Amino acid sequence: MKKFQPWLTFIARLILGGTLLAAGLLKIKNPSEAAASVRVYKMLPVALANILGYSLPWLEIGIALLIILGIALKKSALAGGILMAMFIIAIGQAWARGLAINCGCFGNGGVSADGKVHALTYFTEIVRDIGLVALAGFLFRFPQGKFGLDKFATEENHGNK
């Protein structure tokens, strides 16, 4: 474990950061669709959902860059993990309330084309996000990895700040 851990941390950074980066990049080109994907979850007032929808892709990109580069990794992994946990709650409540929507995670949000609730899709999305939360947890626990820009992250871990 000791020998492989820096590599595992590196791979975890690529998977979690890469997923977030793809999700953000696919959405920035289309802000009105991104805003609609937040509105359909019906968790926020429309005006607030729109602001979050316009901002979320950029936040995803920002957190993704920090994770991939390995900067302030404990904090950026924590932010990524919290983001994923929020997505799990959003999808879970949509499923529980029977909202017929697309995830919109990588664009293509909105009401599902056939107007139906796709339980299997909700399930797989939640499983995927739980996996990503687990990766964030791993990074939080083991932030020292290969090719990390931030050597300070190492100190931080030892110092347990």
Place this chain on the structure above:
Amino acid sequence: MATSNSGKPDKGLRSTVIGMVAFVVIVGIGFTLISNHSKSVLKLPATVSKADGYGIVFNPTAKPVIDIWEDFQCPVCQRFEAINSTYINQVVAAGKAKVVFHPMSFIGQESVLAANAAACANDQGKFLAYHTLLYQNQSPTENSGKINSNFLTQLGGAGGISGSKFTSCITNLSYQNWTKNIEVDAASKNINSTPTIFVNGKEIDRKTQYMDPVAFQAVLAAGGVK
């Protein structure tokens, strides 16, 4: 090979990168929020008013009111148009309802071009004909490059619209800001998919009333279309 275990803490590099990333994020959010804000001074197509959510209005004083949010690149809208447009056009022609078209552009830049061109056609009094032509010639893939100034001008020719005013309206993207205002208005009204149809301010039932012409005409009749 250097791992992050070696070397001294490098606080400067860390702060620099965090600063750069934060800059990108803040500028990105700021730009997105500003550009998705309704403009108050802009060029509007004919028969458009702010009060109707910047939609293109037919029979402004008639009742009931039917609102149609659509995107010319959306395949479901194409199906809806194929099923119901003959009836909708009859309702418009007979003045049986106020009908408001909101051409959205959430699918991408080619939707903006198409919505702009539809507004140009509206200035020539040919919105409905052009509307049908856009759907009949929809590309099976979104933003494929098919919809451009040339294509949109030629489409006008097929619908009997020509002239330098129409052509320059398309090539200059005269109503680009207007297409943005439609998007912003739709966002504020919680329009989350296309097509979305309101009768007297209330959405009809997505599961049963969009794609069945009998049910669609019934719900319009129930709303007051005689």
